[in-house]
Amino acid sequence: MKSYRQELWFQTPTRRAYVNITDQVQACLRESGIQEGLCHVAAMHISASVFINDDESGLHHDFEVWLEKLAPEKPHGQYRHNDTGEDNADAHLKRQVMGRDVTVAVTAGKLDFGPWEQIFYGEFDGMRRKRVLVKIIGA
Numbered sequence: 001m002k003s004y005r006q007e008l009w010f011q012t013p014t015r016r017a018y019v020n021i022t023d024q025v026q027a028c029l030r031e032s033g034i035q036e037g038l039c040h041v042a043a044m045h046i047s048a049s050v051f052i053n054d055d056e057s058g059l060h061h062d063f064e065v066w067l068e069k070l071a072p073e074k075p076h077g078q079y080r081h082n083d084t085g086e087d088n089a090d091a092h093l094k095r096q097v098m099g100r101d102v103t104v105a106v107t108a109g110k111l112d113f114g115p116w117e118q119i120f121y122g123e124f125d126g127m128r129r130k131r132v133l134v135k136i137i138g139a
Helices: 022-032 057-070 089-098
Strands: 002-010 017-020 037-043 048-053 101-107 118-123 130-138
Touching (some): 022 037, 022 118, 037 048, 057 089, 089 118
Antiparallel strands (some): 017 118, 048 118
16 A cells, blocks of 8 residues: 655635635646545645535635525624634534545546535635645555
8 A cells, every 4th residue: 555645835815815726636646646536635724625526616706605694704893713813714613514625436546436526625713824735645
């Protein structure tokens, strides 16, 4: 069994963003040489997420509207977490809903996706560097 580890780094120019990272994860898989196994992708920051969905701009807009209804950014004073001097409690809640990580099967050297599936980095408190872990195990 082989193991491969890589960190991907992101710094979005906006507070919230959805970045399709499928090509970068596929590049990691090619570099790993693993043909059969599992690929795990995880956001390594508590105000960002990794999730799988469709790469369609209307859907991404809907994520933004829906998440803002669930955990509105403002007023900042509505959250106890922000009493510490932070202003990102909403980002923590959005991450909780969208998830920390995904695992995708690797079959014949490819990510074994269903129709339309893509891997995304979700940023909810951006404008600073954050990392995503790609861990691939298999043979």
